[in-house]
Amino acid sequence: MANEKLIQKGLEAKARLEERAKSGFGDTSGARAKVYGCNSTSCRSAGGESVIDSFNQAVDANELSDQVRIVPTGCMGLCAKGPLVKVVIDGMEDQMFKEVEPMVARLIVAEYITPVLEGKISELPEFLKQYTLDLNSPFFASQQKIVLQNLGHINPESIDDYVDFGGYQALKKCLFEMSPQDVVNEIKESGLRGRGGGGFPTGLKWQFSHDAEGDEKFVICNGDEGDPGAYMDSGVLEGDPHAVIEGMLIAGYAQRATSGWLYIRAEYPLAIKRIENAIRQARKNRLLGDNILGSDFSFDLEVRLGAGAFVCGEETALIASIEGKRGTPRPRPPYPTESGLWKQPSSINNVETFANIAKIINMGAKEYSKIGTDKSKGTKVFALTGRVRNGGLVEVPMGMTLDEIVNQVGGGVDGDAELKAVQTGGPSGGVIPKHLLDLPVCYDELKAVGSIMGSGGMIVMDEDDSLVDIAKFYLGFTVEESCGKCAPCRIGGQQMLDKLTKIAAGDGKKQDVTDIKRIAHAMQKASLCGLGQTAPNPVLSTLKFFESEYTDKIKECCGGCACSCNKNEAAK
Amino acid sequence: MANSSPNSGTAMAVKKWKKKRGSLIMALHEIQDIKGYVPWEDAQEVAVGMGVPLARIYEVLTFYNYFKLEAPGKAVISVCLGTACHLKGNDEVLKEFEKELGVKEGTSTEDKLFHLQSVRCVGCCGLAPVVVINGKTYGKVTPSNVRSMIEEWQNNFANETDVA
Ligand SMILES: Cc1cc2nc3c(=O)[nH]c(=O)nc-3n(C[C@H](O)[C@H](O)[C@H](O)COP(=O)(O)O)c2cc1C
Ligand code: FES
Numbered sequence: 176m177a178n179e180k181l182i183q184k185g186l187e188a189k190a191r192l193e194e195r196a197k198s199g200f201g202d203t204s205g206a207r208a209k210v211y212g213c214n215s216t217s218c219r220s221a222g223g224e225s226v227i228d229s230f231n232q233a234v235d236a237n238e239l240s241d242q243v244r245i246v247p248t249g250c251m252g253l254c255a256k257g258p259l260v261k262v263v264i265d266g267m268e269d270q271m272f273k274e275v276e277p278m279v280a281r282l283i284v285a286e287y288i289t290p291v292l293e294g295k296i297s298e299l300p301e302f303l304k305q306y307t308l309d310l311n312s313p314f315f316a317s318q319q320k321i322v323l324q325n326l327g328h329i330n331p332e333s334i335d336d337y338v339d340f341g342g343y344q345a346l347k348k349c350l351f352e353m354s355p356q357d358v359v360n361e362i363k364e365s366g367l368r369g370r371g372g373g374g375f376p377t378g379l380k381w382q383f384s385h386d387a388e389g390d391e392k393f394v395i396c397n398g399d400e401g402d403p404g405a406y407m408d409s410g411v412l413e414g415d416p417h418a419v420i421e422g423m424l425i426a427g428y429a430q431r432a433t434s435g436w437l438y439i440r441a442e443y444p445l446a447i448k449r450i451e452n453a454i455r456q457a458r459k460n461r462l463l464g465d466n467i468l469g470s471d472f473s474f475d476l477e478v479r480l481g482a483g484a485f486v487c488g489e490e491t492a493l494i495a496s497i498e499g500k501r502g503t504p505r506p507r508p509p510y511p512t513e514s515g516l517w518k519q520p521s522s523i524n525n526v527e528t529f530a531n532i533a534k535i536i537n538m539g540a541k542e543y544s545k546i547g548t549d550k551s552k553g554t555k556v557f558a559l560t561g562r563v564r565n566g567g568l569v570e571v572p573m574g575m576t577l578d579e580i581v582n583q584v585g586g587g588v589d590g591d592a593e594l595k596a597v598q599t600g601g602p603s604g605g606v607i608p609k610h611l612l613d614l615p616v617c618y619d620e621l622k623a624v625g626s627i628m629g630s631g632g633m634i635v636m637d638e639d640d641s642l643v644d645i646a647k648f649y650l651g652f653t654v655e656e657s658c659g660k661c662a663p664c665r666i667g668g669q670q671m672l673d674k675l676t677k678i679a680a681g682d683g684k685k686q687d688v689t690d691i692k693r694i695a696h697a698m699q700k701a702s703l704c705g706l707g708q709t710a711p712n713p714v715l716s717t718l719k720f721f722e723s724e725y726t727d728k729i730k731e732c733c734g735g736c737a738c739s740c741n742k743n744e745a746a747k
Numbered sequence: 748m749a750n751s752s753p754n755s756g757t758a759m760a761v762k763k764w765k766k767k768r769g770s771l772i773m774a775l776h777e778i779q780d781i782k783g784y785v786p787w788e789d790a791q792e793v794a795v796g797m798g799v800p801l802a803r804i805y806e807v808l809t810f811y812n813y814f815k816l817e818a819p820g821k822a823v824i825s826v827c828l829g830t831a832c833h834l835k836g837n838d839e840v841l842k843e844f845e846k847e848l849g850v851k852e853g854t855s856t857e858d859k860l861f862h863l864q865s866v867r868c869v870g871c872c873g874l875a876p877v878v879v880i881n882g883k884t885y886g887k888v889t890p891s892n893v894r895s896m897i898e899e900w901q902n903n904f905a906n907e908t909d910v911a
Contacts, residue, residue, distance in 0.1 A: 217871040220884030254873025403867035404830025410870075436769075441776065441813050442869060444882075479769060480776050482811030485867075499771035499799075501810040517768070560831035560872040567873050601830070634830050648833050652867070658810075 178466060185469030188461040192338065192347050192468070200341045202328075206244035208288050210234075211261040211328055214247035215254075215413050216406075216445050222276065223258035229277035230260075233284035242292055243284075246336075249326035249414015253314060255566035261327065264291050270299060271308040271315075279306055313583040314565045319546070321554045322530045323570045326414035331449050334456040337417040343462060345536035346424050350470045358429035359385050362532070364540035366552030371397055371488075371525030372603065372630045373705075374551075374618040380522050383512040384430040387520035392432040394423055395497070395516065395523040398439040398446070399481050401488035402601030403652060405558040405632030408526035410568045412439065412446035415530065416453035420476065422529030424462065425536065427474040430522055434475055438493055441480045451478055485602070485656035489704050490515075490523045492658070503658045504704035525630065527556055547573035551617035555628070561598075561635040564589040571616070578612040581635055592637035596720070600629030602649045602656075603709035605716025606642060625716040627709070642717040642724050647675050649713035653706060664707025667698040675714065683729045692718070756781040757789045761796035771799055771807060775814060783823075784815035819862035820855040822900045827877040829868030836889075837876035841865060843890040847897055860904060861897070 202209065212218075212227040227247050234243045251259045256273040262283065263269050272283065287303060290296040299307070310316075320326075329336035337343070349358050363378025384392065396419060400408040412419060423435045439447050454476050457463045465473040479497045486492045487502035494516050496502035515521025531553060535543045544552050551573040557580065560566050564586035571580055577597055581587065588594045596606040599616075605626035607614060614620050618628050636645065654668040671694045674687040695711030702708045718725060760777035764770035774797065778789050785808055794801040808814045826832075826841040841852060844863050848856050855862040871877045874886025880900060885892070 216869070216884075217873050220871050220874060220877070220886055254871070257873065402830075403828075404832070404872055406868065406870035406872060442866065477767075477769075479773060481813075482772055482776070483813035484811050496772065497769045499769050499807065500803075501806055558872055560875065561834050566831075566875075598830075632830065634834065636834070640834065645830075645834075648830065 181461070181464075181466045182469045185461040185466050187469075189347060189351075189468040192343055195338055196341075196344055200339060202244070203339055204244045206242055207292060208239075208243045208262065208264040209328075210243060210245045210283075210288070211248045211251070211263070212245065213249070213251045213257060213259040213327070214331075215250040215410065216443075217250065217254040218257035218259060219445075221257040221274075225277050226258045226260065226275050226280050229280035230284060233281045234288075237284060237289050239284075239289065239292065243288060246328065246330050247332075248328060249331050250323075250410045250568050251327040252318075252323070252569060253308065253565055253567045255564075256308065259308075262288065264288065267291060267297070268299075269310055271310050272303075272306045273308050275306065279303075312586075314569075314586060317575075317579065317584050318570050319554050319572045320570050321534050321546070322411060322418075322527055322556055323414070323568070324534070325418065326410070329415070331414050331416055332452055334417060334453065334460060337415070341537065342417050342533075343421055345533035346421050346428075346462070347468060348536055349425050349428055350468055350472055355385060355429045355431055358425060358536070361540045362429070362535060365535045365543045366540075366547075366550075367528065367531055367535060367543075368551065368618060369525055370527035370531070370555065370630065372600070372627065374628060377524060377528055380512060380524070381426065381430055383510070384432070384520055384522035387512055389519040391434070391517070391519045392430060393516045393519060393521040394426045394430060394432045394435040395490075395493070395511075395521055396423055396435065396437045396526060396529055397488060397490070397493060397523050398437055398443075398526045399485075399488040399493060400440055400443075400526075400630065401485040401656075402630050402632040403485075404560060404634060405601060405630060407556040407558050407568065407631040409440075409443045409446045410556070410558075411526050411530050412443065413449050416446075416450045417457070418530045418533060419450070419526055420453055420457055420463070422532035423476060424467070424474060425532050426522070426524065426529065428472050432474065432522075434477065436497055436516065437476060437478045438487075438497060439478060439480055441482055447478065447480065454478070484658075485652070486658045486704070486706050489706060492704070493523065494521065501658070503660045504706075506703060527631070548615060548617050550619055551628075555616060555631060557631045557633040559585050559633050559635070562588050562590060562592070562594075562637040562640070563635040573617055574615045576613050576615050577607060580616065580633070581612065585635065588635065588637050590637065592639050595636050595638050595640060596642065598626075598634040598636065598645065598713075599632065600627035600712070601632040602653050603627060603705065603712055604629045604632075605712045606636075606645070606720060608720040625712065625719055627712070641679075642721045643675070643679050643728065646714045646717045647672070647679055650675060650710065653710040657706060657710075661701075661703035661707060663698045663701040664703065664710065667694045667702075668707065668710055670694055671698075671711065671714065678725055678728050681728055681730060683725075685726070685729055688718070688722075688725055688729075757792050758796070761793055765797050771797065771804070772811070775804075775808065779814060782818075784818050786818075787816075818855075818859070819864075820859050821904060822860060822881050823862045823864065824896075825864055825866040825869070825879040826852075827867070827869050827871075827875070827879070828865045829872065829875075831868070831872035831875040832877055835875040837878075839890050840876055840878065840888050840893060843893040844897075847893055860901070 367377045368374040492502040492504040764774040
């Protein structure tokens with residue numbers, strides 16, 4: 176019988192995983208020196224690919240191939256200073272190089288790696304120090320990497336690398352030592368909440384889906400990453416695709432699902448390529464398909480691409496899109512866990528949520544729940560951008576303050592201007608002014624001040640940035656992306672944008688501000704889905720903290736009234 | 748495109764996706780990957796081949812920004828208007844492209860060499876402002892770089908015709 180053969184092959188794969196666990200995880204190449212070259216979209220754009228090529232050529236030319244291993248990796252974090260390269264040599268301090276060019280790559284091999292291996296020098300030559308970054312600086316030292324743990328030292332295109340660093344052990348443990356309900360309980364106990372923005376408890380969602388009955392049942396990964404200025408999910412998909420696959424497999428087992436679907440933005444070609452490659456490797460290694468690792472669990476994954484519609488990040492719209500329809504949301508209930516893809520029970524989680532799963536199983540829910548705060552467990556990945564010195568992809572424990580993230584990890588404002596505000600949550604979020612930067616990043620605290628955790632976009636703005644402009648930018652985005660199905664979002668958004676545009680151009684009236692607030696209220700209450708309900712947030716939160724930026728632009732206001740604009744203050 | 752019949756890519760896409768669930772958008776992606784847009788004839792071929800009404804295919808094609816219904820220029824210039832790039836002034840870069848090429852965002856030059864469009868975040872926010880031309884990414888762009896970027900691609904195309 177064909178299945179017996181499959182089971183046999185699966186059991187062999189399982190035995191290989193067990194063998195691997197015995198010898199301790201880590202690099203097995205035996206190379207004395209390792210060169211990790213960032214091969215993510217961002218560093219490749221800055222020339223990272225040719226840098227990696229240059230390392231390979233230089234190592235070959237110096238006949239060092241058996242002593243030096245060159246690993247193209249996922250994102251190392253400090254994207255603004257790419258291409259990044261890390262060099263690790265036995266007995267030496269690790270070195271991180273920034274803005275590396277092919278010429279510098281050749282110099283690193285010729286003047287540093289080679290002489291060190293030959294025992295001729297034992298220190299980094301002085302002239303190369305201008306290219307290094309301090310690995311003890313807060314950017315590297317204050318982060319806590321769980322989701323991004325593998326990024327920077329495994330080759331995302333190699334399943335062997337993933338397995339060498341403990342990959343697929345969590346899946347094996349679930350399949351052979353835990354019942355689906357045990358796994359659900361473990362995720363519940365971990366306190367993990369969805370990283371796609373809403374923060375819904377993942378274990379609870381899995382319980383609903385676990386209990387649901389259907390001819391089929393689906394697990395869906397939301398890789399639509401709609402926030403226009405954030406790339407956490409692309410970083411994870413590109414840098415550690417197997418972690419997402421393992422998370423989905425465990426989710427599939429826990430929820431007794433029949434197949435998994437990955438919905439990825441078409442604008443992320445490298446992420447798509449790497450995930451498809453990883454799926455092929457996983458199938459070959461009996462980690463996807465029938466009788467996974469010889470167990471009676473069968474599960475496979477399909478990739479579906481988005482096509483440039485922000486609303487498709489919303490779960491019911493995403494389901495419509497996978498079904499090959501226009502991506503318009505529908506009212507809930509029924510929730511997808513009751514009736515989702517092709518009317519079967521379906522549970523949707525974000526890429527980063529899935530990337531946490533294997534880590535939770537490996538370290539245990541108890542250990543995991545020690546990270547973070549009372550109600551927000553674990554870490555969060557942020558795409559730290561805007562007017563910040565160390566722009567890039569960072570991962571910090573929940574509960575770290577915004578001040579620490581921006582001023583320590585991020586190194587503060589880039590330039591001479593003062594920091595003004597930080598924006599989180601993208602088009603559904605809001606601004607947090609400088610005087611509130613002591614706020615810890617937790618779901619509930621951010622909500623309390625009118626923003627949201629969101630999926631991880633974090634934009635730093637300085638005194639020279641106009642918050643009216645930023646509000647207009649986000650609202651313009653949501654108006655453009657509104658699917659048009661419900662009137663509050665379609666019409667309200669446009670009306671609000673018109674008024675905002677008028678104000679920004681200096682043609683606004685005080686009444687416009689009042690109207691904006693009224694329209695915002697209606698949209699929040701009456702829109703069909705989260706897009707419309709949250710679209711007013713960027714406007715409301717800038718109004719809340721920076722109303723004078725609006726009123727300053729209103730000509731009719733010239734002192735003496737009750738508003739809080741500067742003209743008024745001056746008149747007093 | 749070098750294939751024998753002009754629509755063989757489309758025929759293959761239809762064949763590959765026909766039996767799978769939730770595959771209409773994937774088939775359309777495949778066609779656009781090969782041709783740069785989804786021509787009317789190909790949409791018809793999908794309709795017949797996959798048994799989906801043509802109206803439904805156009806419903807989908809027009810809903811999703813990513814799909815193009817007309818042939819774009821040879822070089823597609825994508826100016827990122829994501830938050831990070833907006834904040835760092837990419838709107839000015841877009842304006843400069845519009846001025847230099849004499850076209851509006853979302854349209855192509857008359858000689859069909861360039862198509863100018865805006866996109867929302869290409870995942871290189873650390874390098875903002877970012878412009879992508881036919882898959883090649885340019886980081887930390889300023890309006891003063893625009894002309895040399897255009898010239899670079901004009902030269903690329905000139906060299907191509909020289910070789911041919
Ligand atoms: C307009 C809109 C856009 C959204 N975009 C995304 C997105 O890009 N990625 C994502 O994971 N979730 C997005 N969500 C949230 C999803 O609907 C859903 O809650 C989430 O994928 C669930 O996964 P999680 O519980 O793991 O966060 C969006 C929601 C709305 C209303
Ligand atoms: S905002 Fe332009 S690359 Fe992200």
